[in-house]
Amino acid sequence: MAEYKGVMTFCEAAEGKLAASAAELLGGGRKLASDLGQELSAVLVGSGTGNLAQEAIAFGADKVYVVDDPLLKDYQTDSYVLVMEKVVKQAMPQIIIMGQSAIGRDLAPRLAFRLNTAASLGCLELAIDPQSKLMLQTKPVYGGNAQAVFVGSAFPQIATIRAKAMTPLEPDKSRKGEVVTIDAALDPSAIRAKVVEKVPEKLEGIRLEDAKVVVGGGRGIGSVEGFKQLEELAKLLRGAVGATRPPCDNEWAPAGAQIGLTGKIVTPDLYIAVALSGSSQHMSGCSGSKAIVAINKDAEANIFREARFGVVGDWKKVIPALTSKLKELLAG
Ligand SMILES: Cc1cc2nc3c(=O)[nH]c(=O)nc-3n(C[C@H](O)[C@H](O)[C@H](O)COP(=O)(O)OP(=O)(O)OC[C@H]3O[C@@H](n4cnc5c(N)ncnc54)[C@H](O)[C@@H]3O)c2cc1C
Numbered sequence: 001m002a003e004y005k006g007v008m009t010f011c012e013a014a015e016g017k018l019a020a021s022a023a024e025l026l027g028g029g030r031k032l033a034s035d036l037g038q039e040l041s042a043v044l045v046g047s048g049t050g051n052l053a054q055e056a057i058a059f060g061a062d063k064v065y066v067v068d069d070p071l072l073k074d075y076q077t078d079s080y081v082l083v084m085e086k087v088v089k090q091a092m093p094q095i096i097i098m099g100q101s102a103i104g105r106d107l108a109p110r111l112a113f114r115l116n117t118a119a120s121l122g123c124l125e126l127a128i129d130p131q132s133k134l135m136l137q138t139k140p141v142y143g144g145n146a147q148a149v150f151v152g153s154a155f156p157q158i159a160t161i162r163a164k165a166m167t168p169l170e171p172d173k174s175r176k177g178e179v180v181t182i183d184a185a186l187d188p189s190a191i192r193a194k195v196v197e198k199v200p201e202k203l204e205g206i207r208l209e210d211a212k213v214v215v216g217g218g219r220g221i222g223s224v225e226g227f228k229q230l231e232e233l234a235k236l237l238r239g240a241v242g243a244t245r246p247p248c249d250n251e252w253a254p255a256g257a258q259i260g261l262t263g264k265i266v267t268p269d270l271y272i273a274v275a276l277s278g279s280s281q282h283m284s285g286c287s288g289s290k291a292i293v294a295i296n297k298d299a300e301a302n303i304f305r306e307a308r309f310g311v312v313g314d315w316k317k318v319i320p321a322l323t324s325k326l327k328e329l330l331a332g
Pocket of ligand 1: 143217218219220221243244245246247258259260261262263264274275276277278279281282285295296297298301313314315316
């Protein structure tokens with residue numbers, strides 16, 4: 001273990017900006033590094049990402065490894081695994097953390113295999129064990145009904161962490177750090193797949209993950225038309241609509257609206273849970289909400305145990321009444 005030192009964060013960037021996950025990882029990584037009394041580094045891989053190094057330092061990095069190459073413009077498994085293996089062998093971090101994103105989920109296990117170590121995916125919490133100084137990795141198990149703590153004994157310890165599980169620091173533009181440039185020296189023939197086209201996801205209104213108010217609909221909504229009523233309410237509240245798994249499986253709501261263990265994580269100020277029972281798999285995606293208001297016709301539904309306020313009733317009566325009252329208030 002002696003030669004492995006420090007905490008490394010793999011920072012994603014999009015459209016010339018650090019991704020929100022990068023700031024979160026740096027905030028969480030800073031705490032792990034401080035608990036170890038070691039340095040926090042960030043890795044920026046891409047094309048034109050070098051100019052983001054100062055931003056990573058402002059968010060808490062002591063050192064930034066920049067690998068800037070036109071061949072790295074788009075994420076591609078072969079090139080990114082090769083480059084990360086090179087960076088890790090040079091920097092020898094004890095811990096590597098990545099976001100639980102499409103990229104992190106692909107990159108972390110492949111990198112772990114190359115480095116002959118292990119990776120825990122989708123962690124909810126990371127901490128340093130005060131005795132062993134190993135990273136404790138807490139993640140949901142048994143379909144979200146329990147949480148287990150994993151501790152790998154091989155180095156580097158690699159983990160991906162779910163969105164919003166770590167808190168970014170206030171950026172400090174006066175912070176100083178070291179920038180290390182690493183030459184990718186990629187052989188184009190080693191990159192076996194090419195990105196031929198990018199199709200941006202169509203988005204109307206506010207992103208679910210960014211919304212301060214989320215109206216979440218469950219199986220009891222029963223139809224596309226029902227979800228239209230939730231959309232009307234969400235719009236009035238300047239929020240977004242989410243869903244449990246059954247409405248997404250039934251295509252009453254888009255797949256991207258699913259909140260929970262296998263969906264998105266939301267942490268709004270207000271979560272209005274409509275006609276959903278409050279399963280542990282769903283709650284693992286919305287339990288960080290500041291206040292939950294439940295509307296359910298079953299007074300025994302689990303959601304009432306999680307909610308601060310509740311209405312026992314049929315949503316078909318409650319939602320139109322709430323919507324029309326809101327319209328009245330907003331008009332006045
Ligand atoms: C590995 C795994 C991963 C999963 N991942 C997820 C996930 O990410 N997200 C997720 O949501 N689920 C997930 N699930 C599914 C999860 O276990 C539940 O089945 C699901 O969350 C239930 O959705 P629901 O609450 O909408 O439906 P139900 O549990 O069927 O609840 C429907 C509720 O609507 C109420 N209701 C019905 N009609 C009305 C009405 N007219 N007015 C008011 N209330 C009404 C009922 O009283 C009931 O409480 C996962 C399951 C597994 C095994």
